[in-house]
Amino acid sequence: xxxxxxxxxxxxxxxxxxxxxxxxxxxxxxxxxxxxxxxxxxxxxxxxxxxxxxxxxxxxxxxxxxxxxxxxxxxxxxxxxxxxxxxxxxxxxxxxxxxxxxxxxxxxxxxxxxxxxxxxxxxxxxxxxxxxxxxxxxxxxxxxxxxxxxxxxxxxxxxxxxxxxxxxxxxxxxxxxxxxxxxxxxxxxxxxxxxxxxxxxxxxxxxxxxxxxxxxxxxxxxxxxxxxxxxxxxxxxxxxxxxxxxxxxxxxxxxxxxxxxxxxxxxxxxxxxxxxxxxxxxxxxxxxxxxxxxxxxxxxxxxxxxxxxxxxxxxxxxxxxxxxxxxxxxxxxxxxxxxxxxxxxxxxxxxxxxxxxxxxxxxxxxxxxxxxxxxxxxxxxxxxxxxxxxxxxxxxxxxxxxxxxxxxxxxxxxxxxxxxxxxxxxxxxxxxxxxxxxxxxxxxxxxxxxxxxxxxxxxxxxxxxxxxxxxxxxxxxxxxxxxxxxxxxxxxxxxxxxxxxxxxxxxxxxxxxxxxxxxxxxxxxxxxxxxxxxxxxxxxxxxxxxxxxxxxxxxxxxxxxxxxxxxxxxxxx
Numbered sequence: 001x002x003x004x005x006x007x008x009x010x011x012x013x014x015x016x017x018x019x020x021x022x023x024x025x026x027x028x029x030x031x032x033x034x035x036x037x038x039x040x041x042x043x044x045x046x047x048x049x050x051x052x053x054x055x056x057x058x059x060x061x062x063x064x065x066x067x068x069x070x071x072x073x074x075x076x077x078x079x080x081x082x083x084x085x086x087x088x089x090x091x092x093x094x095x096x097x098x099x100x101x102x103x104x105x106x107x108x109x110x111x112x113x114x115x116x117x118x119x120x121x122x123x124x125x126x127x128x129x130x131x132x133x134x135x136x137x138x139x140x141x142x143x144x145x146x147x148x149x150x151x152x153x154x155x156x157x158x159x160x161x162x163x164x165x166x167x168x169x170x171x172x173x174x175x176x177x178x179x180x181x182x183x184x185x186x187x188x189x190x191x192x193x194x195x196x197x198x199x200x201x202x203x204x205x206x207x208x209x210x211x212x213x214x215x216x217x218x219x220x221x222x223x224x225x226x227x228x229x230x231x232x233x234x235x236x237x238x239x240x241x242x243x244x245x246x247x248x249x250x251x252x253x254x255x256x257x258x259x260x261x262x263x264x265x266x267x268x269x270x271x272x273x274x275x276x277x278x279x280x281x282x283x284x285x286x287x288x289x290x291x292x293x294x295x296x297x298x299x300x301x302x303x304x305x306x307x308x309x310x311x312x313x314x315x316x317x318x319x320x321x322x323x324x325x326x327x328x329x330x331x332x333x334x335x336x337x338x339x340x341x342x343x344x345x346x347x348x349x350x351x352x353x354x355x356x357x358x359x360x361x362x363x364x365x366x367x368x369x370x371x372x373x374x375x376x377x378x379x380x381x382x383x384x385x386x387x388x389x390x391x392x393x394x395x396x397x398x399x400x401x402x403x404x405x406x407x408x409x410x411x412x413x414x415x416x417x418x419x420x421x422x423x424x425x426x427x428x429x430x431x432x433x434x435x436x437x438x439x440x441x442x443x444x445x446x447x448x449x450x451x452x453x454x455x456x457x458x459x460x461x462x463x464x465x466x467x468x469x470x471x472x473x474x475x476x477x478x479x480x481x482x483x484x485x486x487x488x489x490x491x492x493x494x495x496x497x498x499x500x501x502x503x504x505x506x507x508x509x510x511x512x513x514x515x516x517x518x519x520x521x522x523x524x525x526x527x528x529x530x531x532x533x534x535x536x537x538x539x540x541x542x543x544x545x546x547x548x549x550x551x552x553x554x555x556x557x558x559x560x561x562x563x564x565x566x567x568x569x570x571x572x573x
Contacts, residue, residue, distance in 0.1 A: 008040045025057045046070050046177040048170040052154035062153040067101045071108040072186040073177030082138045087115035091128035092143035093236045093301035095153050096264035101143040110194035111187035120199040122236040124302030126412035127206045129162040144301035147273035150266050163380030163409035210244045210415045213405045215335040221249040223425035227292040231256035231283040233272045234263040235300035244418045256283045274306025294424045298413040304400035305413040311435050321398040322355040322450045329358050331423045332394045333365050349379045349395035353527050353540045357448035373513045380409040439550045447547040449560040453539040453573045462535045490517035541567045
């Protein structure tokens, strides 16, 4: 190990750290020096969303010391901004150590004379966002690593609107956290009377909010026997999703028992992500056995939802996040219009890597659609910017996230599950399936198809490799795909669009972000974006064509799938 890493290791072995931590470090040093290097080569970054990393000893790991130091920096910044009258909400998911991290966070805030509302046990992330707004708090924290593998945990930091932080607060908090350089800088305990446990009363308020989002409650009651299969994938969704469905009147909700118990080891899956077919396989089997109408799965902190359903050939398939978002957006836009509750200033918001078919749905229904950077904090930021001028109804992104209505500021699988089941009930009431509706949308608005390829680059060298890949694409952008010229290069880091055929440039009016998009004349898009939460780079591909009628669906889908495969091959991924 190099001198700098050795210095950090010695500080941990000789400093004010507990014996358990020191012994764990000694064991690691004896067994795996490479792991020690990775655990100490840098400090775990408090990024613009907070912390996320592998649990264990070391400065580059999630542990009580990195959590405590981050909380101290965040507490300092909250007091700078709001004075002495500060309150926060703290929640957590089912991951190993999540409760412990939440309690450490609560005690550090309390010791800094900050009022803490701590959920009595695990809760879905969106409820924490809701509670921040409901209790008029200045901030909040959720201890979760979302859908990451079991060895990870994280720390999401929120602002007074219930959203994760955006500029200038994100960078300012990071700056304060970086000032906390040793464990002695942290107020670890004291003023425990500042901690108040919350739970059932907030659950009831949140569930009432979810119920209020229903557009056709009468249809839910008419289709109360809708056969629903739900899996919380060992996460916090079990706390509220079944109740949300029950209050809409659904009586035939079948829980996947093997995955119903909260468990941070996620014993039935390798990766607790409803985007993965393997993760949803037990639910799919149950749905098939029961001949269900819909399968739904939520991730550990219950902010994402995956959908399984029967296609037009009767085969069970999983929808991707773009298809889920499309169905939800179209349903809300069309249903509000049909019900006569649409407002002239209604707006919807999506991210730049989410299907542009949503833009087309919005355009044809004469509703404003805004594109923002990836992450719900940017959707929330746009809501804040348009407050009092435009009426937000739904936002979402391709990574299985939806945010419905104006009363929360983060993606919410609980309200999404309720809406999706209402949507299925609505189509069933008309004597058809939700897949039939999907094809109808393709016929009406154009057939858009997307795919995503993740390239994982772990460890010290991984970040450098990803940075180099982005630099190469930036300096030498592809000139064509499948023989068609790339017309536009959209560089969100430089905040510049460029027509590669004419040389014309224009400003992109969004905050800086390390994303590149290549746009072809036919609307084909290829996007490259390093993940902000995992050691990977993501490639997004989008193609489209006209679908003349439902009978041509399969044939047309094959054409688009082949085109997507060719794009990925050309990118070498």
